Amino acid sequence: MTKNASDGSPDTAAPALSEAPAKISPKRVLAWGLWDWGSAAFNAVVTTFVFTVYLTSDAFGEEAVVSAQLGWALATAGVLVLLFAPVTGQRSDSAGRRKLWLGVNTYIVVALTACMFFVAPSPDFLWLGLLLVAAGNVFFEFANVNYNAMLAQVSTPKTIGRVSGIGWGLGYLGGIVLLLIVYFGLIQPEVGIFGITDENGMDVRATVLVSAIWFGLFALPVLLAVPEYEGVGARRTKVGFFASYRRLFQDIRKLWRESRQTVYFLFASAVFRDGLAGVFTFGGVLAAGWFGFSQGEVIIFAIAANVVAGISTITVGLLDDRLGPKPVIMASLIGLVATGLLIFFLHDGGKLTFWIFGLALTLFVGPAQSASRSFLARLIPAGREGEVFGLYATTGRAVSFLAPAAFALFITVGGEQYWGILGIVLVIFIGLLLLIPVHAKQQQLR
Template sequence: MCPMTEFPPAAAIPPAQTARTPGTPWQITAWSLWDWGGASFNAVMTTFIFTALYLTGAAFGGADHASAVLGLTMSIAGLAIALFAPVAGQRTDHSGRRKLWLGINTLIVALLTGACYFVQPHESYLLLGCMLIAAGHVFIEIAGVNYNAMLLQISTKHTIGKISGFGWAAGYLGGIVALLMVYFGLIRPDVGVFGITSADGMSYRAVAVFSALWIIVFSIPVMFAIPESPRNPNMPRIGFFQAYAELWRTIVRLSRTSRHTLYFLIASAVFRDGLAAIFTFGAVIAVGSFGFKTGDVLIFAIAGNVVAAVGAMSAGFFDDKVGPKAVIVTSLAGLVVCGGTMFFLHGKSAFWIFGLLLTLFVGPAQSSARTFIGRLAPAGQEGELFGLYATTGRAVSFLAPAMFTVFITAFGTQRWGILGIVLVLVLGLALLLPVKAPIHAAAER
């Protein structure tokens, strides 16, 4: 491994760009509400309700066929995110229209979500449904690039950890509230709100309309509370294809002047894939290896999101005190210990204890990974760096699912898949340890 260079000197950035003013309580709340609203797409539409219970159901040709089509469209979506996210972030840096593009991309996500209402319970509508969900993932990821970069408009080096943790916590809690409302208002009762029933898949199609409105309503405050980002006068406007050439020059420049940034992007891509696998396969493992029923899974999902929110919120304070790397290392070590212990235990009680401990460590790792990038981003290039962050995360998104599958196939039982995920977390931790930590507020006092 090549020796890491120091951080770029502060003098390299014009003084007018280095100063950041703290956001007001309303600005911080409004920014966090975007995550609260967007969680309905991830929690309701993708993870627990629309995709899991409706789109991959018997009406669409069976779980195996529907899952294969969904997997294909999601793979294409992942490729699109990897290709477009860094350029999208870069172009908003050059144009000074971060808030505008956050609003446009969020509106597109809401429209795609609402369009899922037209996915009727028949196999001929499967491709439409999968394409809408996959396209929604593309645009919510690109919107997230601008959203993450906006964090630097409302935080200082003394508060970025707390505010990032608050945003992650809002996302977890917003997903819970939206999930409870649709489950008890539309899915569980025979006759839901407004007399909606399950006939013709209407209860699930109504969930799509609810989620679209949820996204729109909670994305409005940030549009009014936070001013548009100023355009960097040192960055000329560039065309779409020119942006890729500029992106390559940025990567080359980072490799020469700030290699620790590239190292972190690689390390975070690996451990973030392991974090995603915990949520992706957690419910599957609970049912297949620990005897959970459908109702148990829902209750655990709610409890797990609450614990993850608490973890993200509390870790934000430690992030500002000791820096993001210490929080991430501690969290990954906790995840490895809890996941390894869970492998050897049996029964619902064991999963409840160590499963909740896993979620406690997931939130801090996610939140501090974002602040790590935020502390590294030069003024005026926040969007570009967060775009690279999104791209590298997608580049290895196959790793944890592959290790989960390989371990199950090799040893014959689902329980071994736990070790596959743990191994990915260990690899991510090993890659992170040599990375130079960014300077945090407490270190300068």
């Protein structure tokens, strides 16, 4: 990649896509996107709506204490991702084993999810549940590094935004289908399928087994249909573990010299992506705590939110290729800030307010996430996708305290839970300001 003499910004389009196929293969795109569909088993069931809720219930101890322990476990997982994600990506690039490590890390997550079945509702099993969730998060992030790096292998420079949107959209839609299956088949009825009840936590424990099978099955197509990486960075040289860190720091310095805008974007996106995560993380908390949703209503809202987010993400992916990813991200972040402020000022409007404006929020979250991935894929120098997407995961983890801290701070200052909305809005707004000066000029291929 060449650079602008004045600021280090790229003046050509996406050398990272030099490994891209001459034309898009619908079969490979679908196979790649089905990994996102399957990964909803971990995102939606394990870390968001089912298993972590089960793990922080009074069956495992005092709620506040157990929740804090979960937080520390996930924080530890974040530190491990921070330390190891860039190197795992770099090593898979240099060894030409991107798909191999996607498969290894994916099925470690599948195995860890299945092991959650053995977490019985007792304080004696809390440590096991925390260990499995934390380890699952680490290996899930490692898998994501290689999965995101494969985006350039299944898209062309003209379709990368569309393909990224398809992946994110399938992830949301997969979450919807799986949540409907486990909610109506296992969790909501007094006696679910196969006679399963909530006795001894069996409804949740069966749910994680279903989720493990779901992820394991839908991860297979990408491993079977997309060939192993053979691009510019596939040096196929063995490098020692500690030598990998030396190479990483050398590569970061080189990245700063060759593609300074990539570094700027990694920093800006880390901030606004944490705000995006906060929308989903604390959306359910606000729905139940301030707007009066029952547990069942929260899950129904979550399903509706995933429908809206999935459809908007796939649709806006077309605009990504036509207009470029930066306008999509900017418009999405502006929409999130405006909608968040409306929820804050209309906080006394009850459930209807949250249904209307909460769903409006989800219109913007998915497109911002998808366009962020395609933006970065267009900037990365050829052969360094795994390494840079590893940095993408790392920078996100490095500031993952921002949205939770801002949420808590504003509640403390305002004295009411709904003030936390302003904390999330502030993080998104700061990310928007940091994104504005990032150059996104791309050569248009016709």
